[in-house]
Amino acid sequence: MAMIKFTLNGKSVETASEPSTSLVWFLREELGLTGTKWGCGQGLCGSCTVLVDGRAERSCQLTLEDVESAKVVTIEGIPVSHPVKQAWLKESVPECGYCQPGQIMNAIGLLLKNPRPTEKEINQAMDGNLCRCGTYNRIKRAILQVAGKLPV
Ligand code: FES
Ligand code: FES
Known part of the structure; x- marks a missing residue:
């Protein structure tokens, strides 16, 4: 299976997970980054928002395939000094x-x-x-x- 690669909080991530895997699910369940919250799962509440190439996006509405080669930042990637x-x-x-x-x-x-x-x-x-x-x-x-x- 083809690997999907992207940058997450400044570090390179490579995964063999299904390309159709939901980004919020991947962050929380596979990487243990539970700062990104699951709310409605339908793009309606914003609790799963992350940055993708500097734009705020709802991670429940994105798949791994959607973020191939992108720079993703979650709440864990924002320092307290921000x-x-x-x-x-x-x-x-x-x-x-x-x-x-x-x-x-x-x-x-x-x-x-x-x-x-x-x-x-x-x-x-x-x-x-x-x-x-x-x-x-x-x-x-x-x-x-x-x-x-x-x-x-
Ligand atoms: S979980 Fe509500 S917008 Fe993603
Ligand atoms: S839902 Fe409790 S602080 Fe926003």
Whole structure:
């Protein structure tokens, strides 16, 4: 069977798993990287968000074949010193925490694309990332802080 290769959190990964294997399943079950959360499995909640070549993508909607040769980054690949994680800490964003890896990865994807988003652009970009604990305002404040629009 052909091997699939990609870069994960800066390291090369090579696997003989089925090309149709779901990326979120591979990360969690085969690699033990459980920071990426399984929510709806249908692309509707955002809890499984990772970066693929710098874009926020839902890993439940991707297969190994889809990320062949790509650079994938999960929450485990983001250091605590990263400005987005620091802003999350400063704003005490999480409640139960379940949705937060996906929120952080989606926020990083937004800021890579648009380093100074307006409140409206943040709302639009984060709209599909659900949080049953309702941490939306703190998420927005944290992103605004990184965007330099709130005092740090
Ligand atoms: S688990 Fe992927 S979007 Fe919900
Ligand atoms: S912090 Fe609990 S679901 Fe978002």
